[in-house]
Amino acid sequence: MTNDSLSLGENPVGDDPFAQFGQWLEEAGATEINDPNALALASVDASGLPDVRMVLLKDFDARGFVFYTNFGSAKGRQILGSGKAAMCFHWKSLRRQVRIRGTTEVVSDAEADGYYATRPRRSRLGAWASDQSQPLRDRALLIDKVAAVDAKYPGDDIPRPANWSGFRLVPSEIEFWQDGEFRLHDRILFKRIAEGDAWTLGRLYP
Template sequence: MADSDPFQLFSDWFAEAQASEPNDPEAMSLATATPDGRPSVRIVLLKGHGPDGFTFYTNLDSRKGAELAANSRAALLFHWKSLRRQVRVEGPVETVSDSDADEYFATRGRDSQLGAWASWQSRPLDARETFEKRFDEMSRRFDGDTVPRPPRWSGFRMKPESFEFWSDRPHRLHERRVFTPAAGGWREGLLYP
């Protein structure tokens, strides 16, 4: 098949999802694994995409942050039920620059910023009240001031090495379009459903 641009196709599908998906069209499943191959998956929010990759943000000390530090390969899955479509993306990840992380963090709501300081993400919590107390402490600490990005909070950018675009079809005769790198561009193919 002819060379194609999966980034443009993703942008087109994402725009359609933003118009039709009732909740969180930017939600994506992020699959990571430990160095010995034990997988885990969770939903995160896409915060940027384009030819440079797919970007999301988190606490670097979270389980996903630790797994990505130890094994820098991951997979993403977007599922847009209203469109009966999904997109899979696989590739290596890298940490975004401090300036990119600072810029995004500044756009978050104040309570989300304070929550990033209050949460020891993925660590055991003895009671919800403990977290709420830490949140109140951070509110007092930064009262009247701009909330800076916590030192262990940043983002990751996946550099895609493969894409799969899945479309629902009647009688489970679905369409699966795959894109793989080829000669400085992308080659498109099909998979059986």
């Protein structure tokens, strides 16, 4: 299907889902009270049981959508194990949603180092101190570990932990959802077989 007759609300849809996403994210930045880049990230564990949590999108371009985590965390282990994930953005102020599914890849060391260096100092210390998703006997233990890392790295030069990096979700599907009256919503789905392939797009029943 061509995009000649496709629109989301009163706005026409172009051929590039990343451009469409960028426009919506920018508009959400002007209307959402907190974290317009927040998303629900879904993965599956080794048994196939789904898991979901909120994370923050830190970058995106035509290659995909990037977020960061401790690779020893539940989501880190699950995504490394399956190589797949899904995302859902919901912007209540605009009554919009974007759903994304695809494969995952680890970002380059240069990308991870670059983002890590922009984090607040206490966040960088926390990346060293937290055994993310593991049982914690007492919160005081975490505070003590942060203090120990603080003493080890008293300046601003705090290296990135080897097990802390980013994932890029490389999408095979991106669906844009715009609320409509009487639940007659607009749903436009972009699909492709593999990265680099041309996108096909069409409308879905609400």
